[in-house]
Structures are given as structure tokens and as C-alpha cells.
Amino acid sequence: MNHSNASPLNNTTRYLIGLTVAPVQDFIREARKAQDIWSGSLTLSLMMRAGLLLLRKRDAEVISPYFHEEDETPNERARPKLTNELKAVVHGDEHQARELAKEVCDAILKYWRKEMAAETRNQLIKAEILKESECELWDKQIDAQFQATWAVAPIVGEGFKAEREAIVQVQRLLGAAKLANRFESYLGDSRLKCSLSGQWEALGEPGDGPQRLWGHPGRRERGELAHRMHRLKFAKRELYWNLLSRLEFDGREKLCSSFVVKRLAPVLVLTRGEEGFPNPKDDLKSPLRFPSTLSVAWVEQKQRLARWVVQFPGELKEPLQNVLDAIEAYCNASDAPQGRHWLPCHDEILKEVKENSPDLHPTIEKLLRIEGTFLNDPAGQDRDDIRLDQMGLQLNRQDNPELKDKLKGLKNSFHELKCALDKVQNRANPELAIGEVRLGRTPPLALIRADADRLGELQDKLVKEGGFERVRLLSKFLATKVMPKACDAVERDCMGKVIFAGGDELVAMVPARLALKAVEAIASAYEMSFGNGEFQDLKSHCITASIAVSVIDPTGPLRAAIEHVSELLDGPTKNHARPNPLDSTKIKTRHALGLTIIPGSGNVRQGVIGLTIPCPEQPKIKSDCKQHTEQAKQIKATWRVVADVLEPLADALSLPEGCGIEISPKIYRQWVAEFDELQREANLETEANDRCPSLPENLLPKGDDPGVALGEFARMAERHIQINAIEIKNLIKFQVVTKWLEHLSVTLPNGSDLDSFKNNLIRALTWRLRALLEAGSVVKKNGESQPSRWAEWEQTRGLLLSIVSLATRESR
Template sequence: MEEKLLHFSLGPVQDFVAQARKTRDFWAGSFILSYLSGKAILEILNNKGWLVMPQVEVQRDNPDDLLAALQRVEQGESIINGPVVPTLPNRFMAKVPAGFDPRLCVEAVEKSWRKIAGAVWQNYLSAVADYGRDTSQIWKRQVNNFWEIAWVIGEDSALLDYRKNWRSRVLPMEPGDKCSLMGNLQELSGFIRSKEREKQDAFWSALREKVCGHELEEGERLSAVALIKRLFSLVAQEAIGWSVIKEAQRYPSTAYLAAVNWLSRVIKTCPEEARQYAARTSRLPKAQHQEDPDRFQSLQDALQQQPVAREFASLNGDCFFDACLANPNLWRDNKGCAGVEEELRRELREKLRSLVKKTGEAPTPFYALLLMDGDLMGALLRRHNREKVSSALNSFSSKVPEAVRRHEGVLVYAGGDDVLAMVPLETAIPLALTLREIYEASFHHAQVPAEQATISGALIYAHYNTPVSYTHL
């Protein structure tokens, strides 16, 4: 059978993934992008094509979990514990039959995106759209014109880059007030705040009530694309075939991530004081049961020895920083009323200082964002057999989740030669070194010289108050 080589790319990555306020937005953007790429890959497999890079076909001995789940859903199976780690890259190469039309991949992506968007609209926006001005038109314009999809046919691995350099995609104008997260897109109410503040506030108040306040913060005014990311976990069962709500709820705040190692020391050093602190902190709105300590091995081990401190380890990450306790705006309820008396916050600050004194240190307000990317991938593909390179990358990416977990990190994305993870300050450099060793070992096993298969990384140290989008720019 005559075959041709297809190069496919889905973007914009930076605009979709990096523009986030919550760590959960970060994860949702990565997951949706990976999921949509998987739908394009599945279209190729269903039409007797096969992947050159990455090698993740479902019939192999070590299939990619996300791609396998997509196939199971397509076959009508129900999935209880579906994959939550985005593992499929937004760019791939595949051998396809000579008569294959790449527009089938484009249609698969767009259809799946519309299904996700439709679930968010139907469940949350449709009931409040009348509070806005032309909200439906804004929604359709942004949903239908967001993705940039490029493909080419040919053997040269540089062809796709040439195609993307055409910059032929022209976006429609975005008038009006802009989204709080994605500043190039209009917010959904359609009102101008300087002239119609009350109407704009009424729209967002109605939507906030519809989705329950903690999903949409006071003052946030989002575009269609940003809102889809924010509410994706609530509609995933309907939109993709399995639930991801537990993963979304388990995603730690940046404040909690920064404090993880300190929390472990507090639990081991003074568990009773930690329990008492949690009991008093329970009077703060939005303080209890906000974080999942079981996501981190050090906290699991500490709580196994000192279970009385579990409530302490589940507190909102802001509860562990004096500056946050001193800020009354963080503890207001969604109606804007004062949540607690100043006296309680003063008492909690004193108790927090006592914990700091007993452990001998305060929690660091910094965490790290780790980005890693294989070097000179195009040259590597030209020098060596593509299947060997792809096999090595598949081996590498399959080992990344466990390495990140061992270093108390939170994996945002792992696919091909790319890694994105959030890590506590103390374990960031050890994790980067470990991942480099795994990368070199994966290529050594594939008989590719280590000096030709290298990986670069960047560590961005950020204060927990820094918006996630700023750390990734």
C-alpha cells in the first residue's frame, strides 16, 4: 500500500495553556490540548495509518493511557478511572494511506472541541446568557475561531515549520472589555464596564451563582475559551466520556505547593499544635478541606505517623502564610461580606508564629516551575532512525510521572520530549537532574549516543502570589 508522511500541529499552545490564574486552569489547558491532539491521532489510526512520532499506538505493549481511553470511549465502553495526565503532544508525524485526507483530522479536533464547549454552554451559560449583550455571538465567535491547525505532506521534517511560518490565520476583531485571563479576547457579558458596570456585574453574579462561587472568583470576567478551561472538569464526563473532577479538586494551590515540605516538618514536630491550629482556622471561610495532602508522598508518610494532623494538612494553602492571614480580602465570602473578625485572624497569626518557632523555620513562599525540552530534535531525526528516536521518547515520557511524584511535584504535561511540572523549591533541581538522567538512559537503550541526545531545562522560581500565566511567559 502506498503511504505518505503527514506532519500535524495543533495550537496556539502558549495562548491556551499558559494563560491561567489557578493551577487547575494550567492543567485543564494542557489536558484539553492533549485530548484534542489524541482525537486527530485516532482518526489516523482508524484509517489504517500509523504514528511515526510519537509511537503511542494502542496495540503496542505499552500503550499511551490517553489514546487507549479515547479508543475505548469510541467503542462504547464506559470508563471509571480515566487518564488525567496529558501525554499526547500537540505535534506529531504519521504514515497515512496515499488517499487519506488530513482534513479528517482537522474535523475530528473541531468536532471534539465543539462538544466540550457545548457542554459548558448548555450546563452553565445558556441559563444566564440573557443577562448579557450578544453573549451567544461572542461565544460562537471565540469557540469557532480559536484553534490554529496546520498540516503538510512530505518527507522533510522541516516542512511543518515552513507551513506555520505562512501566518495565514486571520482572527476576527475582539471588541469591548477584555477577559481577565486571556487579554486578547472579549469577556462574555458584552457590556462596557465604564458605562454599564451594574449590568456587567449582574451577568457575572448570575453565572457565579450558577457554577457555585468557588469556581469563579469575585472580579473575574472571562472569555469563552478561558471559561471552558475553568469549567472543563465539571463537564468532562459528558464531553469526553470520563470524569476528571477528582483530579481537578486535588490540584494544589501554589501557596500549598510552596509550603509542602514545611507542612511535613510541622506534622512530625508538633502534631497536636497543628491540630489545634486547624480547629481554630475552621472558622475562616474557604479554609477547610481545600487541599489534598495525599497527593504528596512526604505528607502521606507524616500523616500515617500523626493522623491527628490531617485537618491541618488539608487547609487552604493561604492559611500557612502570615501575609495571607493579614489580608481580610482573602477571607470574604462570595457576597463580599467580611467573613471573620479581625481578632480571629490576629489570633491565628500568633499561632502560626508559634508553629514557625517550634519548627525553626517559616514556610518558603516560593515554588518552582520546571520546563524541559529535547535539544535539536530535527537533527536527531535526520541522523537516526525515526522509530528509534520515537521509541526513546516514548520510554522517557512514560517514566516522567513517577519521577515527578517522587520529588513532590505536580505534573502538568509529559509528552514526547516535553515536560512541564510544578515543584517545591527544595526538590526542583534534583528533579531536573533525575529527568535528564532518564532522558539520556532512554536514548542509550535505543542505541543513540548520549552526546547527540541531550535535553535542556529551565527552572522558574516564583512567589506563590505570582499569577501562573506570568511564570510561563
């Protein structure tokens, strides 16, 4: 435990305590699945909660984070929301303040070492899952995992100035303590290292003990852990279920003690006592049932499938029920967890089903609960080690005839459902506008991270104006207003799941197609008004956020995606520079959106742009591009969240069949590829002349000149946008398409004048692209910041290539 304190004064009766726990990011990011991020964040949140409870017991005034135990519901307690730093004011002399700081640190570390780690170890040893000899390094690893650092500063005198000086002192002392931080030395040995952290030895006896315990996937050998689990299956069913749903027993994982605790402590510790959570095995809506990435990725497709079943129960109810029965039979034979996760948006889906077809409620509820893996095509996985086997105990099909039969039944029933669904979708009335369901093709997933901009600067201003009370008020506003609104929007409106929402940071995952909608909702939550009530003292200030979105294949490794979205937010997004709209001589940074696609091919696409950009309403005229631009100059620009500008560009590529409008995804790819050669020449010229890259003056729009690029886009759009004269008559029946056209300010086609309709549509899309190209960007060269049209083109190029994947639901 590291500490630091400022020089006290004899007459000082108030002290400011600052405390931080580290390392945090590495502990959370080392993850193979979404459940790891959630459980790591929850572990740290509960540790800090133990320290805050002690501070409240000692009548200390907690400044941040905001914490009110009486307001906690079970769902809120299971949501990670407390950060690894806290500040509090204590009354007394310097010795009392230092002793209390030490006690709080001890309480935090004790919760980790005793309440979580020791309890997890005792239950595993008592159940004969682990032996004492296999936990030889347990205590060393647990004790070395976290370290608490504290600092104490006197509050000299009265008034806001004294309180600000105390905060500055504590932050400076904590910074110095972190730089001088030395973790306790840890001496390991030659055993196999943990497959998640790569830092510490995996559990197991010395020598090849970890391999014997966890198994060897390359040799298709299960370890002793899997055999012990079979013995536990009938003796302690509840513990068996908890372990089976959180650990892998096929040799793919070999975990150290810290990461075993990270995985298991939430269900082994939080389910104890009178105030414990209902065990997730018994309570289907337990907040400890955290969904997998595949379950979140598939939720929108599940909703569409439910609507198709409601519309065509005669054709789809029986095939769907057969698939659900086959999944249950397979899981019972293979010991594979069925998932059975519950998302907040499921309530709304079931409410819709209950209103239209009450008899389908049980079937649709089962559909929503199944693990997303089962909606991939099992017939396409004919290897001996199929993915469905990997969900359980890696039972070999040749050694288990029952499992082979159940898998065959699952494949057959899945094929029947797919054929029945294809027939229904092909002959369905277009006015249903339910949307296509693609069984067997995994939709991509969006990982979102948002963070308030310059919160430290805002807190410094507030403490100057109103002392600690204003900072406390800001913490309460973020905890009780911003985060609940953002969480509700993500989980209900965007069908996602929040992983962490505390302090000024939010981490969530949503189906990729709804990522831009989620960005708009999160930005709105951060920028909400302080109002005239409790928080009116903050009205002279505003909060903005920077948001990073990383779109991934949910079947791939999650660790790279976590690192990428964090690097995207902390690097390009928060450092994105563009001219300040209020003062063109100044540079504006942060308050930006970073969007990246990580396809399976590894060809990462990325774009960064201001989160809000000037975007005037589109002039409703029929003229050439130059006249269009001249009239546009007279229209006052309004500021829009950039996601609102990007969303119709993305939706253009996913219009339903039969609506009469067909837009090829090639429209964006070929457009940016057309000018890739100019971009390469600009880069070469930059390297040769050591100056900022530049593009031809006439390429991008400037003043009255729309530029060559937009003219070329309009020409390509003529080829890639097709209007079907027969199907267009049904356009009004497609509510999704009519809303999209309304968003673009394009009127519905009138009679046979389809050419004018097409021209208006092309102009509307071109107008959106122009807003992106004129959003502004700045590059630095030789220490000077210079506006760069090349950077504007680069950011637009990355954004367009990214939204192709968002719109088409393809992560390749």
C-alpha cells in the same frame, strides 16, 4: 484550515501526513494561576487525542507522538502529554490521504468546538449562570481560537531514504503553510477585553455588559455572576463547587469564551459518561484536583510540621486541630474553596505518620490538603480586602458579622499554633534534625522547564538508519521511559507537580529548596541508557536536555514567570556557548542549566552554565592554596551535573541551628560585590573599544594560579564561617549536616582541632567555586567566538546570587 501537498506519483500507495495545531504557546501561557497552564495544556492534549483516535480507527501508522490508548490510566489521561504536532503513514492513493488529513483536522477542531466549548456553554446557560445575550460572540471567538494545518507527501519507493525524503518534504510543506497561514478575520467591538488574553471581548452584553456581569473590583462591586452563583449554591451543589473553585467572582477577572472553556472544560467535560473521571468534589484524589502554586510551595513545610506534631503531640496536636477547624469554619462562612488538593508525595508523608502515630493520621491528612494560603499569617493582613476574602466571593466583613467572627477565630488559633511551635522548636533535642517551620512566611516556588537538545537532528539520523520505525521507537522511549521517570522524581522525590510532560518537553513546579535536586533527577531521566531490550537499536545515540529554573514568589502573578522561564530556556540556556571538552577548537551549545530568581523587588538575578561540568574530586590535603592547585592538576576530572555542584553551596546557607557551624548568606553576596567595580570597568572598556569584555588576568584561576578572586573568597570565609566549640560536639547528631560534609569530602572535626576543620571546610567550598569558574564560556564579537573569562565570572556571579534565595527560602 490550511493544507499543502507534494506532487503525487501514480504508483505511490503510501503517504506521510503531517499535522499541526496553532496557536499553542499563547493559549497556554496566558495564565493567572498554575491551574490555567495545566488546563490549557490538557485541552490541547485532548484535542490531539481525538485526532489520534481517528487515525488508529483508520489503521494509519502513527509515527509521533507515541499514543497507546490501552495503556492509559485515569491519572495518565488527566496529565497533558500530547504535543500539537503529529505524523502518520497512511496506505492508499493521494486523494484518500488528503481526505483523511482533512478528517483528522476536523476531528481535532470538532472536539474543541463541540465536545468542549459547546458543552461548557450549554451547562452554564442551563444553570442560568450565563444568558444567551451575554454569549453573543461565543461562537466567533471559539472558531477563531485554533487553526489546523496539514501536509501530505508521497513515500516514493522503498527503503529508509524514501521515508526520510518524505519527512523532509512534510516538514518543508508545513513550514511553508505556517508562513502563509492566515487566521480567519475576527471583528470585535468596544467591550472590555479579556483580563487573561487582552485579545477578545469578555463575556457580557454589549456596552458595559462585561462589567455588570463580572463586577468592578475598584468599587468593591460584585457582578451579576456572583449573585447567580448564590442561587446555584443549593440547587446544583456539584456545579456550584466546580465553578467556585475555578472562577473568580469579585471582578478581578473578566474572561472571554475561550478562557472560560479553558478553565471549566476539564471538569465539565471529563466527568461525563461511563469513562469519565470522578467529580473532584466527591473524589478527594481525583486527578482533576490540580494544586495551586501556594500549595506546592508549602508542601515541604507541611511535611516538617507533620513531623513536629508526631514528635510532640501533647503540645501541637490540639493547636493544629484548632487551626484546621477554624479554616473549615471560615470557608463555610465565606464560600472560599478549601483547596483539598492531593499530591503524590502526600502518600509517603502519611505512610510515615501512620507508622509512628496512627491516631494522628486524620489530622495530618487534613493539614496536607489545606490550601497553602492559610499558612500565611492572617494576622498580618488587616485590610478590608484581605487575601482570604479574595479566595471566596469577596464578602465584605462589615456586611457579614459571621465572617468577621470566623476570621478572628482563625487568627487567634493560628497565633496559638505558631507560639506552641516556636516553643517546641526552641527546646527540641537537636538530634531530631526535622528542620525549621516558618509559619506565616511564604516559601518561594520553582517553575522548571526541560527540553531535549537537537531532537530534530537526532530524528533525522534515526530515519536515515532505520526509517519511520526508529523515529517511532524514539517517541515511545520518551513517552514510556524518560517522562515517567522524570515525573516520578519530580512528584515523589521533590514534592512537586508536573504540569506538562509530552514529546520531549517537561514543565513542572517544585518547592524552591528542592529545585536543584529536581534538576539533577530530570537530567538523569533524559540521559538514561537505552538498555539492551526493546530500545537497543537506539544505543549508538544519546539524549541530553537543557533545563531552565525560574524561582518566584507564589503569591505574585504567574504569567511573567511563565514567559521568563520560556525565554530563559529558548534564549540564554540553549544558546549558552562554551569550549567543547572533546575538541577545544569547537564550540558546544545547549545541554545547559539556566537559573533565575524573580524577587518581588524586580531585581532579577540570573546565571547560565553547562548542565554537566568537569569537577575533579577534592584533594584531601592540608596545604596552602597553590599546593592544593598543583595536586589537583594530577587528578582526572569527572563530569558532574552542575546541580550536584551547586547544591552543597546552597545548603551551606541553611544549616540547622545548634549544629556548631554557622555560615552567613553574606558570604556570596559580599564576594561578588567585591569585584563588581572591576566588572563595570570591563563593560565600559568594552563599549569604548568595541571588543569582547575582559577582566584582569590574575583575577580568576588559571593553571597553577588560583587567582585573586578565590583567595579573596577564602579570606572572607574566615569571617563569615563561625565554628562554635561547644555546639560542634553535637554535630554528629545532625544527619543533614553530616551528609552535607560528606558531599563536600570534609571529615568530621577531631577533638579540639577546630581550626583545621574550618580550613578544610573553606577549601571544600572554594573547590566548588573553582569548578564553576572553570566551567567555560564563550562570547561572540564581530562574528567570531572567543573564550571569555569575563563571561565565566558573570555566569558564576548570577548562579551564586540565585542560590542564596534557594537556600534561605527568601524570595525578596
